[in-house]
Amino acid sequence: MKRAKRAGLIxxxxxxxxxxxxxxxxxxxxxxxxxxxxxxxGYIRASAELQQFAAAIDTVKSDAAYARMSAEQFESRLADLSRAYRVVGLEELHGLATMNHKDSAAMAKVKLQAAIALRGGSSVSGGDREIEHALAELNQLYHQNAPRIKEIRQTVIKLEDGREATQRVIELTPDQ
Structure with missing residues (x-):
């Protein structure tokens, strides 16, 4: 320490x-x-100011009021961040709810869930039932309006090395 003290570092x-x-x-x-x-x-013991400073740190560390204040500050900061992230999340949900799902069932489900969340759907269990009900309705509408499969054909191709490759062909009924 004498070396560091002499060099002006401490x-x-x-x-x-x-x-x-x-x-x-x-x-x-x-x-x-x-x-x-x-x-x-040794350096702290030689300085009354440093002794008081070290004692103040110990006092603060064991003070229940300080611990409570720290916890309150933490909770306050957490609440502020949560509100800010909710705004960002709401903007993202809006983007998901208004995007084009390009005839993808998975993307349509994401869009539906985003729209329900954006609307302020009920609790998780109620939201799940609501989603299931909406998906069941969509499934029923799809089956009523979707093109009907007329015939499924399967072609088996034998390769020179003895392996077989299967190719399915689905023929749809003409649109009405």
Whole structure:
């Protein structure tokens, strides 16, 4: 420490900064200052101001009011972030609900779920029932209006190496 102190690397300010960063832990603070914990302890014992500073850190760490205040600040920050992320999520849901699903059933389901969430659907279990009901209606409408399969043919092709390849051909009824 004498070497670092002589080089001007350790001062009361740097010790306070290291103790603050290490939350009063002398071993962590000494690592930050590149000295031994024993050397740091000796320097703190030699300065009344540093002793008061270290005692204040210990007092704050054990103060229930400070812990409660920290918890309240955390909860407040969490609530602020949650509100901000809800706005972003709502914008994303709007994008999903208004996108073109390009005749993809999976994308249509995503679009439906986004629209329900955007509308403010009921709870998760109720939302699941609502989604299932909506999907059942969509499935029924699809079966009523979808082209009907007339015939399925299967062609088996034998390759020179003995393997077989199957090819299915589906013929649809003409549109009415």
């Amino acid at each position: 001062s009361e300010k740097s010790i306070k900064d290291a103790l603050t960063e290490a939350k009063g832990d002398i071993f962590l603070a000494s690592t930050t200052l590149d000295c031994t914990a024993r050397e740091l302890d």
